[in-house]
Amino acid sequence: MNIVDHIINSYKENKSAASYKKFLLKLHLARIFYKEGQKAISELCDETNNSIPSLTAVLNELTEAGWVQNFGSGESKGGRKPALFGLNPDAGYIMAIEISRDYCRLSIFNMLNQSLGELVEIDKGLDTAADILLLLKKESSKLLKSRKIKNEQIIGYGITIPGLIDIRKGISYSYPQLGSGNLNTMFTRLFGRPAFVEHDTKSMVLGESWFGLAQRMSNVLFLNIGSGIGMGIIINGNLYHGHSGFSGEFGHIQMIQGGELCYCGKNGCLETVASGTTIVRKAIAEIEKGKSSIISNQVNNVMQDIKLITIITAAKQGDQFALELLEEASEYIARGISTILHLFNPEAVIIGGEMAEAEDLILNTIRQKLNKYAMFQLKKDTQIILSVLHQKSGLLGAIPVVMSNIFVVPKDLEQH
Numbered sequence: 496m497n498i499v500d501h502i503i504n505s506y507k508e509n510k511s512a513a514s515y516k517k518f519l520l521k522l523h524l525a526r527i528f529y530k531e532g533q534k535a536i537s538e539l540c541d542e543t544n545n546s547i548p549s550l551t552a553v554l555n556e557l558t559e560a561g562w563v564q565n566f567g568s569g570e571s572k573g574g575r576k577p578a579l580f581g582l583n584p585d586a587g588y589i590m591a592i593e594i595s596r597d598y599c600r601l602s603i604f605n606m607l608n609q610s611l612g613e614l615v616e617i618d619k620g621l622d623t624a625a626d627i628l629l630l631l632k633k634e635s636s637k638l639l640k641s642r643k644i645k646n647e648q649i650i651g652y653g654i655t656i657p658g659l660i661d662i663r664k665g666i667s668y669s670y671p672q673l674g675s676g677n678l679n680t681m682f683t684r685l686f687g688r689p690a691f692v693e694h695d696t697k698s699m700v701l702g703e704s705w706f707g708l709a710q711r712m713s714n715v716l717f718l719n720i721g722s723g724i725g726m727g728i729i730i731n732g733n734l735y736h737g738h739s740g741f742s743g744e745f746g747h748i749q750m751i752q753g754g755e756l757c758y759c760g761k762n763g764c765l766e767t768v769a770s771g772t773t774i775v776r777k778a779i780a781e782i783e784k785g786k787s788s789i790i791s792n793q794v795n796n797v798m799q800d801i802k803l804i805t806i807i808t809a810a811k812q813g814d815q816f817a818l819e820l821l822e823e824a825s826e827y828i829a830r831g832i833s834t835i836l837h838l839f840n841p842e843a844v845i846i847g848g849e850m851a852e853a854e855d856l857i858l859n860t861i862r863q864k865l866n867k868y869a870m871f872q873l874k875k876d877t878q879i880i881l882s883v884l885h886q887k888s889g890l891l892g893a894i895p896v897v898m899s900n901i902f903v904v905p906k907d908l909e910q911h
């Protein structure tokens with residue numbers, strides 16, 4: 496059991512106009528506690544527009560059931576110090592799952608968004624697992640067991656996936672192994688708990704907006720630069736999906752007319768000149784032609800072992816060739832960023848994904864090249880910064896995906 500199921504079940508057991516009101520208030524309180532932390536009764540009265548007696552009655556019920564705790568006295572504004580109420584950190588859990596092309600990450604979070612232990616990484620993903628769904632089912636059960644959590648204590652599963660997702664139908668256009676139906680329905684069936692799917696880069700910008708550098712920003716763009724290049728968009732404080740859910744395909748804007756063929760079918764996309772995949776491919780081609788670089792030593796001359804991070808590490812050690820590769824990619828990225836600055840006028844552009852590990856090596860070039868490509872006022876008013884969440888932004892982004900769907904009235908219990 497968890498707090499959400501408890502609130503829903505206790506209403507279903509005793510349906511009346513009065514108990515519906517109580518049900519709405521309980522959900523509202525849970526939402527306030529989760530988002531804002533501990534509160535005094537007087538604050539809750541203001542926020543929920545309820546009297547002290549009715550609020551006290553509901554809080555007592557939730558406290559007796561163990562979902563809410565009285566955390567003792569808070570700050571006094573003269574007179575007696577008020578008691579503070581808040582969620583029991585173990586009133587429910589979120590299972591966050593990040594599914595990538597070649598890895599998956601899982602973690603369980605409590606009501607304070609604290610991870611129960613380290614995240615679990617599996618080195619198989621959509622492109623490399625024989626049966627991705629079976630693998631996820633097995634690994635999530637294993638994780639539940641190791642953290643001593645029952646599946647029924649999980650309020651929801653938050654799942655992030657790459658590729659094109661049609662938000663209207665909830666289906667993936669990129670990964671047929673996930674089935675042809677609605678992803679939320681499919682994962683809900685798989686895990687036996689409510690499940691919510693979001694696009695990987697979009698959930699990363701949510702992670703930044705809830706837990707990272709974008710916490711107090713309303714207009715933010717997040718660039719996920721790794722094997723591909725994607726963009727998450729927050730406008731006026733809300734995640735922007737676009738008409739069909741395909742917004743943010745930043746990697747496929749054209750950079751080179753008649754350039755290299757991209758896997759999307761078009762030519763000269765940003766990804767064909769600046770993605771991790773492209774940088775690695777260029778490095779291998781040049782080294783095989785005889786270019787000298789410490790990159791070869793780092794992989795003991797096994798070219799297939801070169802990854803973006805290998806090149807970043809070499810660049811950090813001053814390797815000229817690796818530095819050139821990153822600089823060239825950064826210039827194209829800067830050109831791309833200048834376009835989005837002019838279109839969106841964001842407060843910040845946050846750079847995340849594996850490329851962010853290059854830190855100043857890419858940031859300096861991007862900032863400098865923006866002087867060349869962007870209008871002065873737009874550039875001046877926009878911070879170009881690196882994500883501080885590193886590999887965690889995807890997993891953390893899965894939390895708001897669940898939470899924005901869960902402390903709300905379920906569809907079958909709306910109206911009255």
Ligand SMILES: [Zn+2]
Nearest residue numbers: 747757759764
């Ligand atoms: Zn493309």
